[in-house]
Amino acid sequence: PARPPPPPARSGLAMARSIVRAEGVLGLYRGFGASVATFVPSSAVWWSAYGFWQRLIWQNLDRSGEATATAASPASPTSTSSSPPPLSHSSGEILAVQTASALAAGCTSAVLTTPLDVVKTRLQVSGSSGSGGGGGGSGSGATAPTKAPSAASVVRQLLREDGFRGLFRGLGPRTASVALWGTCMVNAYEALKRAAATKPPSE
Numbered sequence: 001p002a003r004p005p006p007p008p009a010r011s012g013l014a015m016a017r018s019i020v021r022a023e024g025v026l027g028l029y030r031g032f033g034a035s036v037a038t039f040v041p042s043s044a045v046w047w048s049a050y051g052f053w054q055r056l057i058w059q060n061l062d063r064s065g066e067a068t069a070t071a072a073s074p075a076s077p078t079s080t081s082s083s084p085p086p087l088s089h090s091s092g093e094i095l096a097v098q099t100a101s102a103l104a105a106g107c108t109s110a111v112l113t114t115p116l117d118v119v120k121t122r123l124q125v126s127g128s129s130g131s132g133g134g135g136g137g138s139g140s141g142a143t144a145p146t147k148a149p150s151a152a153s154v155v156r157q158l159l160r161e162d163g164f165r166g167l168f169r170g171l172g173p174r175t176a177s178v179a180l181w182g183t184c185m186v187n188a189y190e191a192l193k194r195a196a197a198t199k200p201p202s203e
């Protein structure tokens with residue numbers, strides 16, 4: 001049998017109008033609380049992880065560099081200081097460390113907050129009103145609005161369907177998205193910060 005034609009594509013404006021007709025303006029804010037509960041922890045985890053990974057990478061690089069410098073030029077017997085001179089880093093090294101830290105921070109944030117994102121997405125795509133269709137035997141042709149699911153009910157449904165793995169649906173794509181977004185964002189941020197830095201006035 002011939003396959004039915006695909007449904008016509010709908011523009012964003014048409015979808016917005018459909019939501020407003022069915023649920024009012026508040027329908028455009030479905031899942032707002034869940035979005036805030038996802039984006040705030042995700043951003044906090046990302047920046048905390050970025051600082052942690054940056055310090056860890058620099059510590060290991062500096063320790064390796066100090067060991068190499070000490071082996072190459074051991075301190076002379078007349079030296080009054082046993083600590084090596086501070087290491088200087090090229091702009092290429094700084095960019096590489098920032099990029100690696102951003103990628104690691106994106107992976108950390110995605111793994112820790114994907115369950116929140118899955119629940120948020122389920123809440124946003126779940127309808128809170130009937131869409132018109134087979135009636136419930138009342139003969140009126142109208143469908144009563146259905147109650148919007150809660151976050152707890154969404155979690156229970158995911159656990160029933162796929163177990164604990166259900167809370168991590170889409171982990172791979174979300175990790176790639178968060179890591180790439182964070183890398184582009186932080187490199188632009190660090191570049192603007194360096195460009196905006198002003199030298200202190202000379203004495």
